[in-house]
Amino acid sequence: xxxxxxxxxxxxxxxxxxxxxxxxxxxxxxxxxxxxxxxxxxxxxxxxxxxxxxxxxxxxxxxxxxxxxxxxxxxxxxxxxxxxxxxxxxxxxxxxxxxxxxxxxxxxxxxxxxxxxxxxxxxxxxxxxxxxxxxxxxxxxxxxxxxxxxxxxxxxxxxxxxxxxxxxxxxxxxxxxxxxxxxxxxxxxxxxxxxxxxxxxxxxxxxxxxxxxxxxxxxxxxxxxxxxxxxxxxxxxxxxxxxxxxxxxxxxxxxxxxxxxxxxxxxxxxxxxxxxxxxxxxxxxxxxxxxxxxxxxxxxxxxxxxxxxxxxxxxxxxxxxxxxxxxxxxxxxxxxxxxxxxxxxxxxxxxxxxxxxxxxxxxxxxxxxxxxxxxxx
Numbered sequence: 130x131x132x133x134x135x136x137x138x139x140x141x142x143x144x145x146x147x148x149x150x151x152x153x154x155x156x157x158x159x160x161x162x163x164x165x166x167x168x169x170x171x172x173x174x175x176x177x178x179x180x181x182x183x184x185x186x187x188x189x190x191x192x193x194x195x196x197x198x199x200x201x202x203x204x205x206x207x208x209x210x211x212x213x214x215x216x217x218x219x220x221x222x223x224x225x226x227x228x229x230x231x232x233x234x235x236x237x238x239x240x241x242x243x244x245x246x247x248x249x250x251x252x253x254x255x256x257x258x259x260x261x262x263x264x265x266x267x268x269x270x271x272x273x274x275x276x277x278x279x280x281x282x283x284x285x286x287x288x289x290x291x292x293x294x295x296x297x298x299x300x301x302x303x304x305x306x307x308x309x310x311x312x313x314x315x316x317x318x319x320x321x322x323x324x325x326x327x328x329x330x331x332x333x334x335x336x337x338x339x340x341x342x343x344x345x346x347x348x349x350x351x352x353x354x355x356x357x358x359x360x361x362x363x364x365x366x367x368x369x370x371x372x373x374x375x376x377x378x379x380x381x382x383x384x385x386x387x388x389x390x391x392x393x394x395x396x397x398x399x400x401x402x403x404x405x406x407x408x409x410x411x412x413x414x415x416x417x418x419x420x421x422x423x424x425x426x427x428x429x430x431x432x433x434x435x436x437x438x439x440x441x442x443x444x445x446x447x448x449x450x451x452x453x454x455x456x457x458x459x460x461x462x463x464x465x466x467x468x469x470x471x472x473x474x475x476x477x478x479x480x481x482x483x484x485x486x487x488x489x490x491x492x493x494x495x496x497x498x499x500x501x502x503x504x505x506x
Contacts, residue, residue, distance in 0.1 A: 229279055234286060234435045237270060238443050241290035242450045251454070257305050260298035267291035285340055286430040292336045293422060296329025316501045320407070323415040330418040333426045345481075348425045352482020359479055360472075368476060372485045375472055376492055383465070383496055404502040405495075412494035416487050423448045424474050425483055437478055445470035469493070 245259045271287040274280035303325060304310045310318055337347055344350055357364065358371045424444050431440035449467025453459070473486035 230283055231435050231439055233274075233280060234283055234431060234439065234443060237267060237283070237287050237290060238447055240270075241267060241294055242447055243453065244450065247450065247453050257298060257301035260294045260301060264291045264295035264298060267294065282434045285337075286427065286434065288336050288340075289333050289426050289430055292332035293329050296332040300325040300328045316498070319498065319501055320411050323411055323418065326415070326418040326422065330421040333422060337426050337429065342429060347421075347429045348477050348481060348483050349421075350482045351484050352477075352480040354480050354482065354484045356480045358475070360475060368480055368485055372476070372489070375476075375485075376489050379469060379472070379489065380492055380496060383493055404499060408495045408498040408502070411498045412491040415494045416491040419448075420473070420483055420487050420490060423451070423470065424477055424486060428474060428477060432478065441471060441474040441478065444474045 268291045355369045445467050448470030449463045452466035453463050476485040
């Protein structure tokens with residue numbers, strides 16, 4: 130997007146508006162400030178002669194919209210069927226509803242999580258009923274909040290969580306009823322589970338596509354990998370510097386944790402070369418599906434409604450809880466996964482793309498799968 134002032138000098142809209150605010154919404158906001166369709170952005174499309182300088186109105190609109198972005202419901206309130214941009218009325222109503230949207234978002238996230246597994250262990254039986262009950266409960270909630278002007282912006286977020294749980298039910302049902310999962314080596318079962326995780330990821334993507342979301346809306350693009358980070362104490366650093374540092378630090382920490390968990394019975398860090406290809410394939414599949422399930426889709430729905438900070442922590446908590454039974458498991462694995470989820474979600478919103486999140490996640494998965502192959506657990 131490119132704006133031109135009266136002298137013809139170019140002015141690029143900053144990265145924030147290029148990725149977060151539809152051009153039509155910004156134009157409508159400018160026009161409402163100026164009380165007439167005589168700004169340069171209007172004239173650029175209509176062919177009418179230029180009138181007054183656009184700079185003042187453009188920067189005023191930019192400032193006011195930037196202050197509102199933590200509170201607006203860009204995705205949830207957009208008319209997805211018609212593909213229209215949000216109006217000023219939508220922006221204002223979204224701001225007034227944020228207070229109750231945040232606790233409701235946290236409540237539905239906890240409903241969708243695997244709290245039952247943490248409290249009581251893995252459910253018995255072939256149907257693995259808890260995820261199905263969760264999905265149905267979330268669909269009922271999504272239908273109920275559709276009638277609330279203050280909460281209906283959360284509908285997309287709730288439906289995504291319902292797709293998450295519904296897909297997990299189908300995935301767990303397959304694993305519970307197929308005899309192979311009871312007899313296959315642990316590494317083979319882990320790989321197959323990563324492939325079956327494509328079911329909930331696919332359900333969530335399908336729901337988002339039906340809702341009108343595109344790849345860019347879901348952060349499934351490169352974005353701006355060189356953007357500056359918002360991580361504490363690193364605000365002036367770019368992700369091209371921070372990303373490799375995060376990758377090295379988290380990989381070293383994970384390696385040491387897995388070494389301690391595996392014990393000294395085998396030197397698992399000296400691994401068979403032939404396992405590398407399988408580990409890379411596992412990492413590609415698992416990182417892709419987990420980024421879609423735990424971050425990309427949920428961030429796209431949550432950030433415009435509850436704001437950046439809550440959106441990041443919502444996905445980080447869900448990711449941490451999901452790894453209670455992961456590798457490594459227990460409290461230490463949950464905390465490490467939650468911290469990693471916070472870092473990866475921050476990278477996605479900073480760069481408006483999933484490149485760094487996917488790369489860091491994939492390298493972690495290579496280490497994890499390699500250790501499983503070496504230790505057998």
